[in-house]
Amino acid sequence: MSGPDMGQLESDALAAWDRAFEANPSDRQKFYITVAYPYPSGAMHVGHGRTYIVPDVIARFWRMRGREVLYPMAFHVTGAPVIGISKRIARGDQKAVTLYRDLYKVPEQTLKEFVDPLAIVRHFSEEYARVMKECGLSIDWRRRFTTVDPTYSKFIEWQWKHLHEGGHVLKGAHPVRYCPQCENPVGDHDLLEGDKAEILKFTLVMFSWNGDLIPTATLRPETIYGVTNLWVNPGVTYVRAVVDGRSWIVSREAAEKISLQDHTVVITDEIPGTTLTDQEVSHPLCGKVPILPADFVDPDMGSGVVMSVPAHAPFDYIALRDLQSLGKYTGIRPLALISVPGYGEFPAKDAVERAGIENQSDSRMESLTQEVYSAEFSHGKLFDKYGGEPVRIARDTVAKRMIEEYGSTIMFEFDTRSVVCRCGSQVFVKILHDQWFLQYSDPEWKEQVADHLKDMALVPPEVRAEFERTIDWLKDWACTRRVGLGTLLPWDPAWLIEPLSDSTIYMAYYTIAHRIREFSPELLTPEVFDFIFLGRESPELPDKARLEEIRAEFLYWYPYNFRFSAKDLISNHLTFQLFHHVAIFPQSLLPEGMVVFGMGLLNGAKMSSSKGNVFLLEDAVSEFGADTVRMFLVGSAEPWQDFDWRNELVASTRKQIERFWNTVSELGNSTGESSDIDTWLISRLQYHIRRTTEALDNFQTRQALQESFYAIESDLKWYRRRVAGAPHGSRHLKELCSVWVRLLAPIIPFTCEYLWKELHKEGLVSFAEWPVADEKLVTPDLELAEELLARTVEDIESILKIIQIEPASISIYYAPGWKQEIFSMVAGAEDKNLVIREIMKNDSMKKRGKEATDATRQCTTLIHRLPPQLVDQITASAIDEKSIFENACSFLQKEFGVPIKVFDAGESVHAKASSALPFKPAIVIE
């Protein structure tokens, strides 16, 4: 039989599902799940596919279990990326055009429209919706919206009014990456180079020189006590500049940077580096020190002047050593100030000497500096005369003191040298003013979130620690931007609300999205939302009756049951949304649970659109079929594990679906009489129903598939073997198929929808009743008998394999009754080492002597090897091995093609017979 026509089958199912998943409040209990909505700036790949298919499987499962299930979807279009994309496409940037035209397959005509950023999100949100439907996602599309819809903006304004009034939004200054050419802050996606650059906070230590200040930038202000000199580059021309009214000497680059960081800077004249060398400067904390020449000083790093601490900085140590080896400045000695275990008086000296470094151009200097730096930071302590504090604490105390008493200031600088904007200009750190912050640092707010987290279900449980860490670690978040798409900050409309910050409670908005559109946006005052979400009455609400309905719908669905997202969002979105929920909603409406996904790989490598290493979801669906894609994505790993898409594995998934399709088509309408083995099959089925249900209850889609697909298949394999040659399947098989199709319906709904009809069932399988295990159909004795038989067959096979003789007959010797007794006694014994004594107290056993002690030892070994559950069953049910084997004689004869004889081992004199044990008969092949 050939496979089904998937194309036809899929379009039939899609037609049948049209609008079927629109969810409305009902008498049923609700189940509401949401997934982080996509930012539609490109085509969906199979990684996205899993993000939405896993929740769909869960949604379908609960729907079949009789819940009213809401699974909504919307599109996040706020932010700056599409603006950059549209600019690049407008400019004809080759890389961007290739990506969109060739990889994402955007038609030429549409691509032309991409000069409008909104056209991009419009195009791809349509694509997303279309592909999501093709995948069979059971979404209520009536609730779809985008985050720039005027109605949604009204909702965001309401949210932010509450955050503001609740004291969670504060104004402050903030250092950002800034492009002077574009006159804008730049995000990661705007960068040509240095996208991982971090902003470091340097302290400018102010040395005095003839009425001028010479600042040196350092990450280690506490080392001021060990400064022996400064370094300037003699080949660089420095500038004198009036900075906030004081005269500074710094490199030209530094002057420019400082001017972006809250200082007024006026350059007055130039000073060659050579003028500075051999001059003497002073600082209250280290006294007078000379300025020495050094070529390694980079004018583009910090102030362009460096303070030298040869005792603790390898660079300084070796630069000094190099000078001194030329007979210069020999009077200068390193000055130690930190003690650190594992190093002598001068850690920098130790490190340099241990590594055998010859001179300052050695490539290992960088890592050596890092090594000393870390060792001192984590284990170092300042000498008592400098306060005796650990380095990690002293660093802050000294910095604070310098700022308060000695005119120091902060300078921001990147940790990587070259940070370049897409426009080609160098990027600087700028301090932005009037910036609004969400005050995630607020201890009280943190505590509320942490308290609520305790009540939440988290899947998998391992992520709890990471959430706790994140709540603890979160600092204030700059929540407004100057550029991009989005909602204006209601009380300061010069700012846009930052995109991660406008996506924190939209799960509540879904519940009313389709109804709120009945109002024109200008009617949607904060009072309206206050009423809908908080039940707050106010006079003059528009269309109160309608609002009552909307509020009722919100209350029906909220709080959501589970939110799904990938693990990279734990440290921002998933935690942010908790902060916002606790700030706005009452206890009873707070989120109940979260499910965190793993990441996707393609052929073992990370999926990445920019590197072209993606497999588009739509291509996957058209090549393999939606069900295959679904089954692979939820079945190859549990949702929280990383998964790896490999075409060859996916192809074999398709074969499995075809096999299932063939089996059900063949057996689905059987009506024959049933026998013991049918009863056995149905008994096993109850177990699989239970296990599948448990797995899906716990979001274990892979486990569910193992139980509902492979485990049932493997039972059927044994069944077929047992009935080989017997007439057509029984009516029990029909029942099995009906259960089987339902168990798999959440995972491969297209195939199951078709087969459901084939089985002449009413309605859609998507809404059919989820199977429930019926304990009355469980027959432990039969299962045990089949287990014994299967194990015996296995034993016989393994013997046959080894001895390689052509067997003439096979004899099975089942264990005598007294061994059963021993077996039970051993099984029931607390201490298996002492049981032999108990057994020997029994006279009839005593009479058997060695035979009985041997049997006890053998039973003990056997019991250790059998699953405990099975041992319990064996002892509980006193099975009749004799009749089991006799009943199976014809089966065994067919299996092995030779006559089978069954004997009581107790009545046999055959040497082998004595090795018979309960559940492990002696086997003799002749």
Added chain:
RNA sequence: GCGAGGGUAUCUAAGCCAGGCCAAAGGAGUCGGACUUAAGAUCCGAUCUCGAAGGAGUUCAUGGGUUCGAAUCCCAUCCCUCGCACCA
């Protein structure tokens, strides 16, 4: 560097929390057989090593330790993934 998670046979992936059910499930791949004109599909078997009796030996990143007994518990080391922010 810091924080969180992980390393199981050819690949993938159970098992680990609650140590003996473990030479270690399932799936894939590979090899052999049946069917077929052939291929594919399907079905059956094998797939760490040894073995002419259902067994034995060596394995679960590496090295130690605890225990009668360790893939599972403890310690150290190495490697991988994610996050470290104003960005979706």
